[in-house]
Amino acid sequence: MSVIQFSVNGKRESIDVPPMKRLLDVLREDLHLTGTKEGCGEGECGACAILFDGELVNSCLVPALQANGARLCTIEGVSTEGHLHPIQQCFLEKGGAQCGICTPGMILATHHLLDKYPNPTMAQIQEGLAGNLCRCTGYMRIFESVQQAAQQANELTAKS
Amino acid sequence: MSERKPILGGSPIRKEGRAKVLGAAKYIDDQELPDMWFGATVRSSIARGTIRSITFSPEINWEEFAIVRASDIPGENTIVHLTKDHPCLAANEVNHPEEPILLLAHPDKTALIAAVRGVKIEYDELPGVFTIEESETAVENNDVERIIWPGSDQGGTANCFKTYLMYSGDAKETEDGLATAFENADFIVEGEYHTGAQEQLYIENNGVIAECFRDATGGIESLCVRGSMQCPYYLVHALTLVFNLPEDKCRVIQVETGGAFGGKEDFPSLIGSHAALLAMKCGHPVKITYDRAEDMAATTKRHPSRTRHRTAVSKDGKLLGGTIDVAIDGGAYATLSPVVLSRATIHAPGPYKWPHVRVKAKAMATNIPPHGAFRGFGAPQSLFGLERHMDKIAKTIGLTPEEFRRRNFLATGDCTATGQPLVEPVDMQGLLTRALREAGYHEKLARFAEENKTSSIKRGVGFASFMHGTGFTGSGERRLNSLVYLDVREDGRPEILVSSTEFGQGTNTILSQVAAQTLNLPYESIVVSPVDTSIVPNSGPTVASRTAMIVGKLVERASLQMLTLLRNEEKLPEAHTPEEFKAAALAYRAKHGSLRCSVRYEPPAKIYWDDELYRGDAYPGYAWAVYVAEVAVDMNTYMATCTRFDALQEVGMVMHPVLAKGQIEGGVAQGIGYALYEKCMWKDGRMMNNQMTNYIMPTSADLPPIHVHFEEVPSIHGPGGAKGIGELPMDGPAPAILNAIENATGVAFNTIPLLPEDIFERFTSFTDPELGGTEDMDPAVDRDTRVESAEVSA
Numbered sequence: 027m028s029v030i031q032f033s034v035n036g037k038r039e040s041i042d043v044p045p046m047k048r049l050l051d052v053l054r055e056d057l058h059l060t061g062t063k064e065g066c067g068e069g070e071c072g073a074c075a076i077l078f079d080g081e082l083v084n085s086c087l088v089p090a091l092q093a094n095g096a097r098l099c100t101i102e103g104v105s106t107e108g109h110l111h112p113i114q115q116c117f118l119e120k121g122g123a124q125c126g127i128c129t130p131g132m133i134l135a136t137h138h139l140l141d142k143y144p145n146p147t148m149a150q151i152q153e154g155l156a157g158n159l160c161r162c163t164g165y166m167r168i169f170e171s172v173q174q175a176a177q178q179a180n181e182l183t184a185k186s
Numbered sequence: 187m188s189e190r191k192p193i194l195g196g197s198p199i200r201k202e203g204r205a206k207v208l209g210a211a212k213y214i215d216d217q218e219l220p221d222m223w224f225g226a227t228v229r230s231s232i233a234r235g236t237i238r239s240i241t242f243s244p245e246i247n248w249e250e251f252a253i254v255r256a257s258d259i260p261g262e263n264t265i266v267h268l269t270k271d272h273p274c275l276a277a278n279e280v281n282h283p284e285e286p287i288l289l290l291a292h293p294d295k296t297a298l299i300a301a302v303r304g305v306k307i308e309y310d311e312l313p314g315v316f317t318i319e320e321s322e323t324a325v326e327n328n329d330v331e332r333i334i335w336p337g338s339d340q341g342g343t344a345n346c347f348k349t350y351l352m353y354s355g356d357a358k359e360t361e362d363g364l365a366t367a368f369e370n371a372d373f374i375v376e377g378e379y380h381t382g383a384q385e386q387l388y389i390e391n392n393g394v395i396a397e398c399f400r401d402a403t404g405g406i407e408s409l410c411v412r413g414s415m416q417c418p419y420y421l422v423h424a425l426t427l428v429f430n431l432p433e434d435k436c437r438v439i440q441v442e443t444g445g446a447f448g449g450k451e452d453f454p455s456l457i458g459s460h461a462a463l464l465a466m467k468c469g470h471p472v473k474i475t476y477d478r479a480e481d482m483a484a485t486t487k488r489h490p491s492r493t494r495h496r497t498a499v500s501k502d503g504k505l506l507g508g509t510i511d512v513a514i515d516g517g518a519y520a521t522l523s524p525v526v527l528s529r530a531t532i533h534a535p536g537p538y539k540w541p542h543v544r545v546k547a548k549a550m551a552t553n554i555p556p557h558g559a560f561r562g563f564g565a566p567q568s569l570f571g572l573e574r575h576m577d578k579i580a581k582t583i584g585l586t587p588e589e590f591r592r593r594n595f596l597a598t599g600d601c602t603a604t605g606q607p608l609v610e611p612v613d614m615q616g617l618l619t620r621a622l623r624e625a626g627y628h629e630k631l632a633r634f635a636e637e638n639k640t641s642s643i644k645r646g647v648g649f650a651s652f653m654h655g656t657g658f659t660g661s662g663e664r665r666l667n668s669l670v671y672l673d674v675r676e677d678g679r680p681e682i683l684v685s686s687t688e689f690g691q692g693t694n695t696i697l698s699q700v701a702a703q704t705l706n707l708p709y710e711s712i713v714v715s716p717v718d719t720s721i722v723p724n725s726g727p728t729v730a731s732r733t734a735m736i737v738g739k740l741v742e743r744a745s746l747q748m749l750t751l752l753r754n755e756e757k758l759p760e761a762h763t764p765e766e767f768k769a770a771a772l773a774y775r776a777k778h779g780s781l782r783c784s785v786r787y788e789p790p791a792k793i794y795w796d797d798e799l800y801r802g803d804a805y806p807g808y809a810w811a812v813y814v815a816e817v818a819v820d821m822n823t824y825m826a827t828c829t830r831f832d833a834l835q836e837v838g839m840v841m842h843p844v845l846a847k848g849q850i851e852g853g854v855a856q857g858i859g860y861a862l863y864e865k866c867m868w869k870d871g872r873m874m875n876n877q878m879t880n881y882i883m884p885t886s887a888d889l890p891p892i893h894v895h896f897e898e899v900p901s902i903h904g905p906g907g908a909k910g911i912g913e914l915p916m917d918g919p920a921p922a923i924l925n926a927i928e929n930a931t932g933v934a935f936n937t938i939p940l941l942p943e944d945i946f947e948r949f950t951s952f953t954d955p956e957l958g959g960t961e962d963m964d965p966a967v968d969r970d971t972r973v974e975s976a977e978v979s980a
């Protein structure tokens with residue numbers, strides 16, 4: 027066991043876990059942040075995606091030890107006090123979530139994508155989400171959700 | 187009257203959507219119960235044989251574990267579907283790789299991995315059969331060694347779970363008609379078409395948590411199983427047999443379900459029974475969740491199939507008669523194969539007028555984990571064969587695929603191949619015209635032909651026309667006898683109680699829309715009860731594209747009944763406000779203690795079905811569609827890509843445009859995967875690529891723009907004129923894409939999935955594919971089909 031310290035969704039955590047325990051399990055089991063899902067456990071589906079120091083990573087591939095000192099953001103940290111983030115609102119309105127199991131990872135991937143490209147082209151959206159599998163939607167509603175979120179964010183910046 | 191915007195046909199927010207985008211929705215693996223243990227399954231390492239011995243490694247302290255064997259089962263060792271051939275745990279013999287033999291539970295999940303490995307099972311192996319053909323050959327040669335399924339008193343013969351023989355009329359008259367048709371035909375066209383298994387790949391694997399409660403004497407008092415599933419009452423039924431308990435002692439709760447597609451229709455009966463057995467044994471709640479590799483290797487997939495067509499056609503392009511032989515690979519146990527085969531049979535003749543047609547169908551046994559329900563349920567298989575064959579006939583007789591189909595489409599007033607008169611309007615001609623226009627088909631046809639002459643990227647367009655029956659087959663809905671309740675709760679809000687489950691398709695949302703619209707209340711005021719069999723009635727399984735149309739109609743009727751009741755009893759005014767409704771409902775509750783309207787299924791129109799002859803009204807209603815695919819085949823990499831997709835359908839009135847589009851797009855994406863990406867690799871009955879790394883489903887970067895179009899024609903069967911929609915989009919993409927590939931390359935491919943290596947192999951098998959251009963390839967040299975006589979007389 028080793029003591030690992032990091033911040034999740036702005037909160038400092040210090041936990042004693044086996045160093046090789048998957049970060050995904052630390053989040054789900056030790057911190058009860060079950061919004062991060064497991065779809066494959068081998069880095070293929072993106073259901074376990076989180077933001078790790080601002081980068082999109084699959085938490086099923088990260089040993090807990092590696093998170094020491096890191097700043098993490100999970101789906102639970104995307105909304106503020108029950109208020110949906112605009113990305114979440116767009117997924118809700120545009121039908122971006124069907125069964126919802128891929129949705130947390132998809133929303134974090136969108137977050138990351140829009141940080142990088144505030145005005146993404148269709149190709150950038152397709153590429154940016156290619157690490158997140160969705161079996162329900164065929165992705166079209168997700169693309170629309172992302173486009174609407176980008177548009178709203180741009181309108182906001184234009185206003186301010 | 188308080189005028190409000192129509193709710194049906196609008197796109198209100200998905201009921202459980204907020205929890206999903208917040209990451210707050212609780213799926214089974216997000217839940218735990220106090221003192222819960224974890225379960226694991228010890229599975230067969232061989233395809234077929236008898237169990238000689240089971241030994242437990244001395245390195246493990248087995249005292250800490252709960253162990254369940256077949257002999258611990260208190261009731262019958264069977265998972266009931268239609269026949270009782272499927273054991274809950276293999277007792278003496280195993281019939282497929284990964285067959286469950288033993289169950290283990292332990293408080294620490296991580297201890298289970300070594301424990302599963304620590305159980306050594308020795309077998310006396312028996313020879314297995316792994317394809318439809320091997321299974322048939324064993325029967326033909328009376329090779330008793332390879333008769334792997336004996337037949338059963340509930341139907342089926344050696345190696346064959348089920349057969350159907352369906353005629354378009356009286357059997358003798360049809361046979362005579364066929365004989366004459368083939369005699370007089372200007373052309374006889376034959377073809378053989380194959381489809382592979384398809385993995386469900388819901389992103390959430392199968393999982394359940396079970397509890398077993400004891401009475402004062404230590405006997406089993408009751409069970410409670412919660413989990414990811416489509417049909418909670420199927421699991422109730424399974425538990426009653428495995429535990430020999432009455433139905434009301436077997437409580438099942440569906441929790442948020444992360445995709446299902448049919449894969450969680452019958453399989454939860456097995457994993458749910460397993461967890462309940464472990465809970466019985468260890469006295470703790472037990473959770474079993476599969477990891478991806480186990481889920482892919484051990485659970486159900488789409489049935490592989492082979493469809494053979496022999497068709498008599500006149501030179502003016504009329505179908506004179508046809509025989510269609512469909513065979514599906516059912517895997518090791520019958521499970522739902524007879525029902526899947528039934529849908530394959532009924533859909534095999536498609537949306538065409540056949541003066542005489544005979545469909546022979548069979549489901550064969552193989553030593554592969556049982557194949558099961560998967561969106562489309564047999565129809566994608568036989569429609570793939572049909573729609574490839576239609577293009578082949580067109581080519582043979584010198585008509586365009588469009589013109590040939592136009593000369594044979596069913597229309598309003600015609601009878602389908604089962605003799606069902608099409609009373610509700612059907613306009614395949616109009617659908618085809620619009621679909622081709624939306625896709626720019628004619629312009630592309632001409633342009634690609636020109637561009638392909640000088641390009642190494644060959645582009646093409648193709649389409650498929652088809653229909654999908656909604657609801658259960660024939661008298662199925664009457665037998666199901668579905669029941670729904672509509673209550674008003676203490677807080678005055680109406681609550682829908684059904685066993686219909688939400689797994690992404692939008693059940694909660696559309697049923698709420700129906701209730702809100704009918705009760706003239708805001709959508710937000712409607713509550714959908716959790717699906718817990720101790721509270722909700724059996725409104726039938728959530729399968730067969732039946733929920734919107736059949737259960738939706740029941741919710742509509744219950745809502746009307748409630749209005750009538752409140753108008754009569756509580757003087758609810760005709761044009762009520764939400765406040766007036768609430769006041770009236772609460773006044774009624776105050777007098778009677780509760781307010782509940784319950785409604786049972788009644789066929790809305792006369793439905794006649796003969797299960798022996800397989801004739802009559804096969805489905806209450808049909809959705810009709812034409813799908814157009816555009817493809818590009820790179821002749822350097824042999825990669826075929828779908829570059830645009832247009833899906834036009836007539837599904838009655840669209841209840842929720844956003845959800846409906848999402849359903850169609852999701853189905854089309856699965857269909858594109860089925861055609862071009864998703865290949866199950868088998869070795870001796872075992873799936874070898876049971877990982878997401880080597881079983882490839884389309885990512886966001888692989889899919890083309892999917893354009894969804896609706897034609898709205900109200901149906902009498904569903905609420906607000908709606909019909910079913912869920913399975914339809916699975917049927918069209920594969921044949922449309924392969925038709926487009928033939929248009930692009932001049933070569934007919936008749937087997938899916940079609941991967942670059944298959945295209946490569948095919949092209950390099952020609953001496954010089956570049957010589958004279960591939961467009962000139964004669965369909966008569968097509969390896970996948972056998973044209974004995976493309977032209978009998980011209």
Ligand code: FES
Binds near residue numbers: 063
């Ligand atoms: S669970 Fe981590 S990528 Fe699939």
Ligand code: FES
Binds near residue numbers: 160
């Ligand atoms: S919504 Fe079900 S997997 Fe994406």
